[in-house]
Amino acid sequence: MKPPGHHCAPLVVFAILALLCCGTSSGHAGARRFTYVYEATTSAPGAIESENWITWGTSMRDDRRFNEVNFRHEIEVGISNHFQASLYLADWSYLESPSSRQHGFSYDASAIELIYNLTNPTTDLVGSAIYQELRLGPKIVELESKVILQKNLNPFVLAYNATLEAKWEGAERNERAGEFSESFGLSYEASPSLSFGAELLHEIDIPDWKHSSPSIIYGGPNVSWRRGHWWITITPLAQLTSVGSEVAVRTRVIVGHSF
Numbered sequence: 001m002k003p004p005g006h007h008c009a010p011l012v013v014f015a016i017l018a019l020l021c022c023g024t025s026s027g028h029a030g031a032r033r034f035t036y037v038y039e040a041t042t043s044a045p046g047a048i049e050s051e052n053w054i055t056w057g058t059s060m061r062d063d064r065r066f067n068e069v070n071f072r073h074e075i076e077v078g079i080s081n082h083f084q085a086s087l088y089l090a091d092w093s094y095l096e097s098p099s100s101r102q103h104g105f106s107y108d109a110s111a112i113e114l115i116y117n118l119t120n121p122t123t124d125l126v127g128s129a130i131y132q133e134l135r136l137g138p139k140i141v142e143l144e145s146k147v148i149l150q151k152n153l154n155p156f157v158l159a160y161n162a163t164l165e166a167k168w169e170g171a172e173r174n175e176r177a178g179e180f181s182e183s184f185g186l187s188y189e190a191s192p193s194l195s196f197g198a199e200l201l202h203e204i205d206i207p208d209w210k211h212s213s214p215s216i217i218y219g220g221p222n223v224s225w226r227r228g229h230w231w232i233t234i235t236p237l238a239q240l241t242s243v244g245s246e247v248a249v250r251t252r253v254i255v256g257h258s259f
Contacts, residue, residue: 031231033224035252036199037159037185040127040150042117043078048259050075055252061244067096068247074113086113091137109137121150121157141168155189157197178206187224195224199235217241218250229258 032051033039043049053072060066070093076086088111095102113133121127131146143166150159161183169175181204187197198221205213218237225232236251 031195031224031226031256032233032254033157033187033195033197034159034183034185034199034222035233035235035254036201036237037183038115038129038131038146038148038161039157039159040117040119040121040129040148042082042084042115042129043076045078045080047078048075049256050259051254051256053252053254055250057247057250059248060246061242061248063097063099065096065098066247067094069094070108082117084115086115087111088113088135091135107137109135109140109142111135111142115148122152126151139170139173141173142166157185157187157189157195159185159187176208178209180204180206180212185222187222193226197222199237201237214243215241216243216246231256 051074055070058067072091073089074086078084091108093108094105111133115129115131118128127150129148133144135142146161146163148161163181165179167177182202184200187195189195201218203216217240219240220237222235232255234253239248
């Protein structure tokens with residue numbers, strides 16, 4: 001039997017790292033209004049920003065004691081007025097899965113991300129961008145392509161992403177899989193420092209590219225707070241479907257700092 005406090009370990013790790021990432025500074029910085037939805041705008045040329053991601057998934061219907069905490073560390077650079085590139089230095093995770101007897105930390109992958117802005121969400125009818133990510137790790141190769149749409153209606157921002165992922169997993173990378181997902185976001189800017197809204201995530205797994213798994217839908221509120229060069233955005237999502245093999249709750253925190 002595990003000690004009583006062991007099940008709380010992912011929550012403790014999640015909370016401590018989120019707090020350690022926060023800080024204060026002078027000046028003004030941009031911020032992500034969403035954590036699951038990308039925006040169509042890109043960083044200004046020469047701008048550099050770091051982002052630290054923490055995503056905690058917990059409580060499957062088929063495994064109530066399941067916990068997984070994923071971490072990403074990103075450096076984002078503005079290349080031109082329409083183009084930005086990002087390097088994910090390390091994706092790593094903490095897993096606690098009693099049903100499969102897995103427990104502990106692991107390095108998963110590193111990645112490079114490219115976003116090209118096509119139209120402006122404020123001055124054009126609809127803002128748009130295209131996104132490509134290549135993710136490489138000891139047991140995974142993943143390509144992720146995304147279409148990003150956004151419209152700014154001051155003080156509201158609406159955004160939509162359509163994403164297709166292709167994965168090759170396993171020691172020999174011979175296990176093929178795919179995923180199609182959509183994400184929607186609505187944000188209201190209450191003040192220059194505070195925005196809040198909601199996000200909706202729809203996912204369909206495609207094992208072996210032969211058939212699709214049941215759709216999974218998550219939804220929940222978000223809040224984004226900015227101070228100086230720092231910002232933090234939080235989104236807790238609850239599963240709105242009843243897929244027992246997926247977590248019931250996902251919570252994502254992204255902490256950013258501009259240089």
